[in-house]
Amino acid sequence: MTGPRLILGIETSCDETAAAVVERGRHVLSNVVAAQHDLHAEYRGVVPEIASRAHAERILPVVRAALDAANVSLGDINAVAVGNRPGLIGSLLVGVAAAKALAYTLGVPVIGVDHVHAHLIAGLIGPPGAVPAPCAFPALGLVVSGGHTSLYRCESILNATRIGATIDDAVGEAYDKVAAILALPFPGGPSLDKLARTGVALGEQRGGFPLARIAPGSLDFSFSGLKTAAIYAYRGVPETQRTREKKLARGDAPGPTMPAADVAATFQLAAVASVMLKLQRALEQHPDCRTVLVGGGVSANSLLRERLLVLAADQRLDVRLPRMEYCVDNAAMIAALAHDLLESRDGAGDDLTMTAIPTTAF
Ligand code: KG4
Ligand code: ZN
Numbered sequence: 001m002t003g004p005r006l007i008l009g010i011e012t013s014c015d016e017t018a019a020a021v022v023e024r025g026r027h028v029l030s031n032v033v034a035a036q037h038d039l040h041a042e043y044r045g046v047v048p049e050i051a052s053r054a055h056a057e058r059i060l061p062v063v064r065a066a067l068d069a070a071n072v073s074l075g076d077i078n079a080v081a082v083g084n085r086p087g088l089i090g091s092l093l094v095g096v097a098a099a100k101a102l103a104y105t106l107g108v109p110v111i112g113v114d115h116v117h118a119h120l121i122a123g124l125i126g127p128p129g130a131v132p133a134p135c136a137f138p139a140l141g142l143v144v145s146g147g148h149t150s151l152y153r154c155e156s157i158l159n160a161t162r163i164g165a166t167i168d169d170a171v172g173e174a175y176d177k178v179a180a181i182l183a184l185p186f187p188g189g190p191s192l193d194k195l196a197r198t199g200v201a202l203g204e205q206r207g208g209f210p211l212a213r214i215a216p217g218s219l220d221f222s223f224s225g226l227k228t229a230a231i232y233a234y235r236g237v238p239e240t241q242r243t244r245e246k247k248l249a250r251g252d253a254p255g256p257t258m259p260a261a262d263v264a265a266t267f268q269l270a271a272v273a274s275v276m277l278k279l280q281r282a283l284e285q286h287p288d289c290r291t292v293l294v295g296g297g298v299s300a301n302s303l304l305r306e307r308l309l310v311l312a313a314d315q316r317l318d319v320r321l322p323r324m325e326y327c328v329d330n331a332a333m334i335a336a337l338a339h340d341l342l343e344s345r346d347g348a349g350d351d352l353t354m355t356a357i358p359t360t361a362f
Helices: 039-045 048-070 090-104 115-124 170-181 187-198 224-235 243-248 261-287 302-317 332-344
Strands: 005-009 014-023 025-033 081-083 110-113 139-144 149-154 160-165 290-297 318-320
Touching: 005 048, 005 090, 005 110, 005 332, 014 048, 014 332, 025 048, 039 048, 048 090, 048 139, 081 090, 081 332, 090 110, 110 332, 115 139, 115 149, 115 290, 115 332, 139 261, 149 261, 160 261, 170 187, 170 224, 170 261, 187 261, 187 302, 224 261, 261 302, 290 302, 302 318
Parallel strands: 005 081, 081 110, 139 290, 290 318
Antiparallel strands: 005 014, 014 025, 139 149, 149 160
16 A cells, blocks of 8 residues: 655645645645734734634745645646635635635545644654654553643544543643733743743742642643642632732731742643643553654643653653644644555545534544
């Protein structure tokens, strides 16, 4: 079995318009990402209608740029892949419509790919011009993004079972909310990561923020309590009118709050420790997994990357961290996963009823 040689990948699930040309599933010829951060910054979050309009304007120029950068023409493309789930419905529809139209016109297969699943393959994509060594399976998968925080047991890259997930906020979402409260530049995750490097991080035992353990043996995550702890540490615990009046009457000074850099450092320490805690548990429960595939925007986090590299060295694990350009949303990962999917289906793509789906079962 061999998959198609050249795949054009398209990704528009949230606020990045992206296209990539990937050869034989792992060799990236081009990877173009047009981020929309400037359009959403004033709202401190992605506005769906603005995102889908920007995708509609940018999709064809971005596809053109990806073909040019790869030095190929449309006629060279053997299949078109698109992230068709999960995501913002209006945003997904732009990518899906473009992918179907291109594939139909070119007479090549089109395939819809799960975006969260594609994050798992990002650590297996090499730098331009190089293909990394294949990894051993079974493996554990860890996706840490703005929308998802999940653990998987993977018998292969295509056969993955979810073994843990967040029961409330995704870790990236908690980063973005805390960053907004600290009035950091949008997007919040990278800004908070940067500020955290300058602050004093308090551990859980020294007045730091609590880690959600949920239940003994649980591989699920929770970040909403951590987010609230960080917000209260910065702004003070909200008081009832009665308490405030009593304090005023007693002449109490307002309680001290934590400086922003220390909130950022303490939050980052706890967020990364929470992720590492559940990953360690998963490794104990699945001792036959000696490979860890990591993906999603938060895999760009400096402290998480440090901790994962230490874990790899201490436990002699093969930890596949994506290159920075494949951590956040991109179309190279979409084309890479599509290659393996098409290979497993003897090249058969989806029919033209394939559509955008806002949720994921992955
Ligand atoms: O994978 P991604 O691009 O989109 C989703 O599928 O959600 O992830 C975006 C998330 C955002 O929440 C962003 O703040 C976070 O990844 N992020 C980071 C860092 N870089 C991106 N979070 C923490 N530290 C970073 N360095
Ligand atoms: Zn993503």
